[in-house]
Amino acid sequence: MIADVDMKVEECLAELIDNALDEINAAKHEDPGFEGRVEIDFPSGSKVHTDSVISVTDSGRGMSVEQMRKALRAGSSGNARYGSLGLFGMGFNVATGRLGHLTTVRSGRAQDDYWTIAVIDIQAMGSRDSFQVPITTEPKGVGEHGTSVSVSRLRSDTVKSLRWPGIANRVKARLGETYSYMLRSVAGTDIAAAEVIGGLGLSLTLNGSPVEPYIPCVWSPERSVVYKGQNVPAVTEVRHDLKPAFACLACGHWHSEAIAELDACVECGSDQVEMRDRTIRGWLGIQRYDDAGGDYGISLLRQGRTIAHLDKDLFEWSNPDTGEKVVEYPVELGRGRIVGELHLDHLPVNYRKTNFGRDSLAWKTVRDKIRGDGPLLDNLAKQLEYSPNTSELGMLFHAYRRYNPGYRYLVPGDGEKAMAEQARKWGANFRKGLSAYRSDEMWWTHVVNHEEIKARNSGDDEEDGEPNVDDLLPSGGDPPGDPDGGDDSPDDDEAPELETRDDRLARYRANGRVIPQLDSAEIVIPGGSRTFKVTVYLTDGVDLLEGADKFSAPNLQANVIELFIDQRHPLLADYGWNPVDVGATVLHDAAAAYLRYAGKAGEFVEGILDQVGDRRIDAATVRLSAEDLLDRIREVSGPLVERDPAGFWTKLSPTAKIQTQKSAAADASADWNALEASGGYAQFLSPRAFEDLIVEAPELMLDGGVFTSSYSSWQDESIREERQSHLTSLVRDLERTLTATDRLSPRELLRLSIGLESLSAMVTPDGTQA
Numbered sequence: 033m034i035a036d037v038d039m040k041v042e043e044c045l046a047e048l049i050d051n052a053l054d055e056i057n058a059a060k061h062e063d064p065g066f067e068g069r070v071e072i073d074f075p076s077g078s079k080v081h082t083d084s085v086i087s088v089t090d091s092g093r094g095m096s097v098e099q100m101r102k103a104l105r106a107g108s109s110g111n112a113r114y115g116s117l118g119l120f121g122m123g124f125n126v127a128t129g130r131l132g133h134l135t136t137v138r139s140g141r142a143q144d145d146y147w148t149i150a151v152i153d154i155q156a157m158g159s160r161d162s163f164q165v166p167i168t169t170e171p172k173g174v175g176e177h178g179t180s181v182s183v184s185r186l187r188s189d190t191v192k193s194l195r196w197p198g199i200a201n202r203v204k205a206r207l208g209e210t211y212s213y214m215l216r217s218v219a220g221t222d223i224a225a226a227e228v229i230g231g232l233g234l235s236l237t238l239n240g241s242p243v244e245p246y247i248p249c250v251w252s253p254e255r256s257v258v259y260k261g262q263n264v265p266a267v268t269e270v271r272h273d274l275k276p277a278f279a280c281l282a283c284g285h286w287h288s289e290a291i292a293e294l295d296a297c298v299e300c301g302s303d304q305v306e307m308r309d310r311t312i313r314g315w316l317g318i319q320r321y322d323d324a325g326g327d328y329g330i331s332l333l334r335q336g337r338t339i340a341h342l343d344k345d346l347f348e349w350s351n352p353d354t355g356e357k358v359v360e361y362p363v364e365l366g367r368g369r370i371v372g373e374l375h376l377d378h379l380p381v382n383y384r385k386t387n388f389g390r391d392s393l394a395w396k397t398v399r400d401k402i403r404g405d406g407p408l409l410d411n412l413a414k415q416l417e418y419s420p421n422t423s424e425l426g427m428l429f430h431a432y433r434r435y436n437p438g439y440r441y442l443v444p445g446d447g448e449k450a451m452a453e454q455a456r457k458w459g460a461n462f463r464k465g466l467s468a469y470r471s472d473e474m475w476w477t478h479v480v481n482h483e484e485i486k487a488r489n490s491g492d493d494e495e496d497g498e499p500n501v502d503d504l505l506p507s508g509g510d511p512p513g514d515p516d517g518g519d520d521s522p523d524d525d526e527a528p529e530l531e532t533r534d535d536r537l538a539r540y541r542a543n544g545r546v547i548p549q550l551d552s553a554e555i556v557i558p559g560g561s562r563t564f565k566v567t568v569y570l571t572d573g574v575d576l577l578e579g580a581d582k583f584s585a586p587n588l589q590a591n592v593i594e595l596f597i598d599q600r601h602p603l604l605a606d607y608g609w610n611p612v613d614v615g616a617t618v619l620h621d622a623a624a625a626y627l628r629y630a631g632k633a634g635e636f637v638e639g640i641l642d643q644v645g646d647r648r649i650d651a652a653t654v655r656l657s658a659e660d661l662l663d664r665i666r667e668v669s670g671p672l673v674e675r676d677p678a679g680f681w682t683k684l685s686p687t688a689k690i691q692t693q694k695s696a697a698a699d700a701s702a703d704w705n706a707l708e709a710s711g712g713y714a715q716f717l718s719p720r721a722f723e724d725l726i727v728e729a730p731e732l733m734l735d736g737g738v739f740t741s742s743y744s745s746w747q748d749e750s751i752r753e754e755r756q757s758h759l760t761s762l763v764r765d766l767e768r769t770l771t772a773t774d775r776l777s778p779r780e781l782l783r784l785s786i787g788l789e790s791l792s793a794m795v796t797p798d799g800t801q802a
Contacts, residue, residue, distance in 0.1 A: 039126070039127065039130050039384060040193075041131070041190065041193050041194070041199065041203060042202070042203045042206040042207060042210075043127075043384060043385075043386070044127040044128070044130050044131050045072065045074070045086075045088065045127075045203065045207070046207065046210055046337075046385070047123050047124060047126070047127035047385075048088040048124070048127055048128070048181050049070060049072070049088055049207070049211070049236065050123075050337065050385075051090075051124065051179075051181075052070040052088055052089075052090035052092065052179070053070060053090075053211070053214060053234060053236075053337075055068075055090050055092030055093065055179065056068035056069070056070065056090060056091075056092055056234055057232075057234070058092075058093075059092050059093050062093075067091075068090065068091050068092055068234070068235070069090070069091050069234075069235040069236075069237070070088065070089070070090045070091075070234070070235065070236045070237070071088070071089045071090075071236075071237050071240075072086075072087070072088050072089075072236070072237065072238045072239070072243075073085065073086065073087045073088075073089075073239065074086060074200065074203065074238055074239055075194055076194050076195070076196075076199050076200040077194075077195065077197070077200075078195055080186075080191055080194040080195050081186075081191060082132075082185055082186050082188070082191055083184060083185065083186075084184070084186055084191070084194070085182050085183065085184045086131055086132070086182070086183045086184075086186070087180055087181060087182040087183070088180070088181050089178060089179070089180035089181075090178055090179055090180075091177070091178045092177070092178055092179060093141060093142070093177055093178075094139045094140045094141040094142070094144075094177040094178055094179055095139040095140075095141070095148060095179060096141060096144070096148065097148050097167060097169070100137065100139055100148050100150055100167060101167060103124075104124070104125075104137065104150055104152070104165055123383065124181075125152075126383075128152070128181065128183050129154055130187070130190075131183045131186060131187065131190050132183040132184055132185050132186040132187055132190060133153065133154045133155050133185040133186075133187065134151070134152070134153050134154070134155075134183070134184045134185040135151070135152040135154075135181065135182070135183050135184075136149065136150070136151050136152075136181070136182045136184070137149070137150045137152070137179065137180075137181050138179070138180050138182070139178070139179035139180075140172050140176055140177055140178065140179075141177055142174070142175050142176070142177040143174070144172070144174070145171060145172060145173070145174050146169040146170060146171055146172055147169060147170050147171075147172045148167060148168075148169055149167065149168050149169065149170060150165050150166070150167045150168075151165070151166065151168075152165050155185075200238070200239070203238070204238050204243055204244075207236065207238070207243045208243050208244050208245050208246050209246045209338055209341045210337060210338050210341070211234075211236060211243070211245060211336075211337065211338070212231075212245045212246040212247070212331070212338055212341075213230070213231055213232065213245075213333060213336045213337075213338070213373065214231070214232045214234045214245075214336045214337065215231070215232075215233070215234055215235075215236055215243060215244075215245035216229075216231035216232075216233070216245040216247055217231055217232075217233030218230070218231050218247065219231070219233075221470065222470050222471045223247060223470045223471065224249075224250060224251055224252040224320075224470070224471050224472040225248070225250045225251070225252055225253055225267045225315075225317065227253075228253055228267050228269055228315045228317075229247070229248055229250070229315060229373065231245070232336060244465070246341075247462075248317070248319070248371055248373070249319055249320050249321070249459050249462045249463070250266065250267050250317040250318060250319055250320065250371060250472075251266035251267060251317065251318050251319075251320055251442060251472050251475070252266065252267070252471070252472050253265045253266060253267040253268065253317070255442055255472065255476065256442075257431050257432065257439070257440060257441060257442055258431075259427065259430050259431035260430075262427070264427050264428065264431035264432075266317055266318045266432075266442060267315060267316070267317030267318070268315065268316055268317065268424060268428075269313075269314075269315050270312065270313060270314045270315055270316055270372070270374065270402065270424055271311065271312070271313045272311065272312040272313075272401045273309070273310075273311050274289070274309075274310040274311065274312065274378075274397065275289040275310070276289070276307050276308060276309050276310060277289040277291070277307070277308065277310055277378070278291055278294045278305045278306065278307055278308075279305065279306060279307075279308040279378070280297035280299060280300060280302055280304060280305050281302070281304040281305070281306060282297065282300055282302035282304045285297055285298070285299040285300070285380070286310070286378045286379075286380070286394070287305075288393075289310075310377075310378040311375075311377075311378075312374060312375075312376060312397075312398055312401055312402070313374070313375050314333070314372060314373045314374040314375050315372055315373060316330065316370065316371075316372035316402075316424055316425060316428055317370075317371055317372060317428070318369055318370060318371070318428065318432050318442065319369040319370070319371045319459075320369075320455060320458070320459060320462075320472055320475045321369065321452070321455040321456045321458065321459040321475075322362075322367035322368060322369040322435055322452060322455070322456075323367055323368060323369070323456065324367045324368075324625065326342060327342065328342060328344075328362075328367075328368035328369055328370060328371055329341075329342030329343050329344045329347075329368070329370075329371065330342070330343055330344075330346055330370070330371065330372040330373070330374060330402075331343060331371075331372070331373045331374070332373075332374055332376055332388060333373060333374065333375045333376065334375075334376055334377055334379065334381055334385075334388075335377055336375070337385070339376075339381050339385055339386065339387065339388060340386070340387060340388070342371070344361075344368075345390065346399060346402055346403050346425060347359060347360055347361035347362075347368075347370075347408075348360065349403075349406075349407045349408065349409075349412075351416070352405075358407065358409075358412065359626045359627060359628060360407060360408045360409050360412075360429075361408065361429060362625065362626075367435070367452075369432065369435075370425070370428055370429065370432070374398070374402065376388065376394075376398060378394060379392070379394050379395060379398070380392065380394075401423075402423060402424060402425050403421070403423050403424075403425040403426065404421045404422070404423035404425075404426055405418075406418030406419065406421050407421065408421050408425070408426050408429045408430075409589075410430075411534075411589060412589065435450050435452065436450065437449060437450040437451070437479070437482045438479060438482050438483050438486070439479060439483060442479060443455075443479065444475050444476075444477075444478035444479050444481075444482065445478065445479070445481075445482030446478070446481075446482060446485070447481070447482055447484075447485025447486055447489065448485075451478055454478075455475060458474050458475065537587055537594070539574060540569065540571055540574060540576065540585065540596045541569060541594075543571050543572055543573055543574040544569030544570060544571040544572070544574075544596060545569065545570050545571075545572070545797055546567060546568070546569055547568045547569070547570060547611050547612060547615055548660070549612050549644045550566055550567060550568035550595075550612060550615050550644065551567055551568075552565050552566070552567050553565070553566050553567070553643070553644065554566075554643075555593075555619075555640060555643055556643065557623055557627060557629060558629070558631065558635060558636050558638075558639030558640065559629065559631050559635075559636075559639075560627075560629075562591070562627075563591065564591050564592065564593045565591060565592050565593070566593045566594075566595070566619065567592075567593070567594050567595070568594075568595045568597060568611070568612075568615035568618075568619075569594070569595070569596050569597065570597055570598075570599050570604075570611055571596050571597065571598050571599065572598075572599050574598075576596055576598055582598070583597065583598045583600060583601040583602070584596065584597045584598065584601065584618045584621070586618075586622040586625075586626070588622070588626055593619070593622065595615060595618050595619060595622065597611070597614060597615065597618055601614060603617065608786075610789055611789075612641070612644055613637070613641070616636075616637045616640040616641055616644070617633070617637060619636075619640060620633050620636040620637060620640075623636065649778055649781050649782050649785060650774065650781065651772045651773050651774045651776060651781060654769055654772055654781050654784055654785050654788070655769060655770060655771075655772050657769075657785065657788050658766055658769035658770045658772070658784075658788055659770065661766060661788055661791065661792055661795075662719065662766060662770065664792075664795060665722060665738065665795055666714055666715050666716070666717055667715070668738050668795060668796055669714045669717065669722070669725075669738050670711070670712075670714040670715060672714075672732060672733075672737055672738060673711040673713070673714040673717075674710060674711035674712075674714070675711070676711075677708060677709060677710060677711035677713070680711070680714075680725065680729070681708065681713070683724060683725055683728035683729055684721050684724050684725070685720070685724050687720055688717075688718055688720045688721035688723075688724050689721075691718035691720055691721065692713055692716050692717050692718055692721055693716075695716040695717075695718060696713060696716040699716075702716075718767070719763050719764070719766050719767035719770070720767065722738075722763050723760045723763045723764065723767075725738075726739075726756055726759050726760050726763065727756060727760065730743050730752070730755075730756055731743060731744050734755065734756075734759070736796050737796065738795070738796055739759060739794045739795060739796060740794050740795070740796050741755050741758070741759055741794055742755070743755050743756075759791075759794070762787055762790055762791040762794070763791065765784055765787035765788070765791070766787070766788065766791060768784065769784045769785075769787070769788060772784060
């Protein structure tokens with residue numbers, strides 16, 4: 033049954049609205065002064081029942097009896113499909129049948145003195161096994177015109193949906209997105225980029241109040257930044273004229289551009305085929321705020337109706353050789369701000385009008401024109417021998433890829449860091465329609481302020497103490513985007529390129545310590561099959577990002593993932609989480625942002641920890657971690673002991689000496705005399721031996737010798753003793769952990785595991801001993 037098609041209420045409504053807006057548009061073409069409107073009566077809330085009525089009414093030109101009869105024929109249409117949003121016929125019948133069992137269509141033309149009325153009773157049709165629809169007329173005044181579609185005897189699931197408390201707001205918001213371009217009227221307003229984003233200014237009301245269109249919150253196209261000497265406006269118009277092709281005016285099917293002659297449509301057989309122009313048009317730009325959720329992307333439209341709102345498909349690159357897909361944006365910030373609208377009138381859509389056919393040659397042409405055939409990522413392009421991506425999307429990607437405050441990336445700042453959160457709050461005010469946020473002045477003022485504060489702090493003020501704004505702008509003295517400015521001077525481009533991304537990542541690595549369990553670990557992303565080589569660094573003394581998640585930064589390249597986590601990360605510093613656990617959590621965020629992981633965070637982290645292995649709290653796992661840690665301490669101690677083998681040996685207790693010799697004796701190749709003479713016995717030292725050395729030679733073992741704890745700098749003896757005592761207690765726990773069995777309770781094993789983590793964090797990194 034067509035009425036059982038899975039469609040949401042707003043999708044059903046949109047099907048009826050499409051027909052109404054088609055009619056209003058056609059009337060306006062016929063008479064440019066025509067003032068049309070579409071009104072929706074939409075019951076909602078607890079009082080909705082099966083006898084409630086949903087209706088969509090337009091003030092268009094109306095239909096004659098014959099036009100209505102033709103329009104309502106299933107699978108047919110009164111509208112020519114070419115150049116139209118919708119059609120009566122199949123889509124109409126599916127939508128109305130999905131909402132309710134009884135549909136009444138009432139239409140009249142201005143010149144007639146009667147209304148034409150059709151009543152479609154699906155249940156009655158079924159009982160009499162006939163699909164004939166009776167059409168009647170009734171008197172009306174000459175001059176009245178328009179069409180209304182009313183659906184009643186609502187289906188039970190429709191009633192249930194309409195009773196949901198948030199349904200009216202949700203439907204209104206979705207309609208605002210779906211008809212964003214058709215409803216908005218921005219010409220002559222101070223909304224930034226109004227002249228580029230455009231709109232048709234049609235009227236649509238829901239229960240008497242206007243449906244507010246979604247309006248892109250973008251910078252003015254007069255703003256720009258410089259990338260490799262080229263001025264890149266914050267908003268740019270897109271237009272690609274394609275080769276003309278035959279279009280069927282009856283069913284809307286576009287034929288291959290390779291067909292030079294055609295008598296009839298290959299889809300419906302109609303002879304109404306004409307050679308028509310094809311164009312990809314619209315705009316791409318930079319949103320005034322960034323977002324980690326879905327509030328960025330490129331909307332795809334057909335005949336002015338949004339088919340895919342804020343679509344992100346163009347941010348993904350598919351390797352034509354391997355089929356591997358790489359999500360390339362947003363790359364390093366985890367938040368996106370590239371937005372746009374593309375009008376793709378020649379592309380086919382699915383029957384629900386929720387998506388284009390993405391496997392068609394026409395869609396591939398769109399991808400190639402807008403984002404080029406190669407990767408956006410420079411390194412990946414270079415690795416696969418593609419030229420740098422200079423497509424329209426590629427230039428925005430490169431020029432605005434960072435979220436650093438100031439002119440260079442067009443980001444508001446406070447003199448020190450980006451005002452990301454504030455910019456998002458201003459964006460929310462823009463969505464509320466507050467007049468102070470319609471233009472981009474609020475954002476721009478704080479871009480300028482940031483540069484002023486920076487200059488003031490660096491002592492570049494004028495002698496009178498007041499900064500000269502012109503001097504703060506990029507060299508050339510003009511704001512970015514000034515067509516007469518000197519933005520293409522070498523200085524403009526080179527200044528922000530002082531540190532390349534590769535340089536920055538190298539700096540992160542140099543200031544980071546790799547988490548052993550996540551050092552090039554082969555990790556399969558939960559829920560998928562792809563394997564990534566994951567390395568996680570704990571960084572110290574380096575600012576990872578400004579304005580976004582300042583405690584972590586990802587680097588994704590092909591099948592390699594690097595995560596940089598600041599040691600000041602709250603989960604580490606404030607809550608004492610294990611670094612591996614934090615790494616798994618940050619990896620989840622990266623997978624959600626870049627790899628489209630949509631599962632639950634808990635399941636993801638569990639899946640990662642299962643692969644890491646030693647995060648389980650059982651005796652065998654904890655014991656293995658203890659053995660690894662003891663080997664690491666021995667390795668770090670080796671160079672120190674080799675400086676004075678005899679001296680260190682004399683500091684050991686008899687028990688420690690016996691333990692060390694027994695450990696060495698277990699190695700059949702060991703020569704004790706050689707080990708004792710060279711200091712090679714360090715690789716067999718027991719925990720008790722390290723406890724002895726901490727007590728007997730603290731100035732050598734601490735202060736970065738083997739452990740990072742400070743000792744000599746403290747003059748108070750009680751502090752020194754506390755440092756020694758803390759360290760020796762951890763070493764004793766290490767010794768106990770080496771013999772842990774399952775007879776210990778899980779909480780005791782957890783306590784020992786935490787002790788290992790504490791001791792591990794205090795071991796001097798290999799190669800940095802004082």
